[in-house]
Amino acid sequence: MTLKHFLFRTFAIAAMGAAALFAPVSQAQSAGQQYATLNPAQPSDTPDKIEVLEFFAYSCPHCAAMQPLVEKWAKTLPANVVLRQVPVAFNASMADLQKLYYSLEALDRLDLNDAVFKAIHSDHQRIFEAKAITDWVVSKGVDRAKFTAVFNSFGITSKTQRANELTKTYNIEGTPSIAVGGQYVVSPSMTGSYQGTIDVAQERLNTLLKK
Template sequence: MSLKTFFSRALAATTLGAAVFMAPAALAQSASHTLVDPAQPSDTAGKTEVLEFFAYSCPHCAAMEPLVEKWAKTLPEDTVLKRVPVAFNASMADLQKLYYSLESLGRLDLHPAVFKAIHQERKRIYTQDAIIDWVAEQGVDKAKFESVFKSFGVQTKIARANELTETYGVQGTPSLAVGGKYLVSPSMTGSYQGTIDEAQRLLESLKK
């Protein structure tokens, strides 16, 4: 089996199952990326955005995340990496809430620990109660986290994440959107590093 075949379009569903979002925007296919049509504006004023579509339940996201972290440190000042947690079905929504709750509390230092807990330690932190208990074990105030987890602010961010997932036509994770114009993933490039390299190439093409 080739590496490209190995990466299915429902990568995020390995643990939880998936229902694929269909994009309203037409995507022009190429060998190593798709073209987003129409191109999407940046949510960050004055910055070129790289969107990382991921799911905590996706083992390929867990494998590629260290490469994304390393690459993010090399991005120019006018470029920002934004993570977008994806839910291919309702059972994945609590993991979206987990990411945005950590972000709201300034505890994204725990982002890699979530991947480790799920994929290395085999902890089933997929539901609200399990997530809240796990986060409390990491030293985060349980009541404060639970309040943020259930907040309107987090729900608003999830609504935007779902909108972006649909608009960009994301059919599997991990996927990277570059400058609102391009979408690239391991299923297109055949490897994790190849995905990073292609995203870098596309980013440089936008700067010319």
């Protein structure tokens, strides 16, 4: 089985869990294209910058595999482009991992981002619920009381709600998926590879930068 076929099957399974998230915005992928075009295009949440959104889930093995490529690509983006990672929850069991990402961001500890992927996919630690997540974060040197307060805060709840809105608005059916400038969506199921996804996203970005 090719990577493309494997990814397609994985995305199809994820899509079944995401069926309730469909939104009025449509994605159209023409024959031969390796990306979908959004109609209508979506505005940026970051003023005066082109947004690149990576929809991901810590529990997703494809996201873990593509993470180093995303990090490398992010370092090459010009000043008028911002890359934001958007944690996706296709069901309630994924919600605490969303909160984990935004809590690390709020505490300026996204240096632990890669460690989360490693813990889940290499070390096979079941850090999917609040208690296990908190114990793991504390083991990495983060103060328990501070993390718990942030994790359960209104601000983190608001960010997860916005992530859910974006997932719905962009019709994200599987992870990883990359949205470029509110106009295009690219994923490994479309391109057949992780690097191909980055390459096509960069091509779409180049068209927007030329405008």
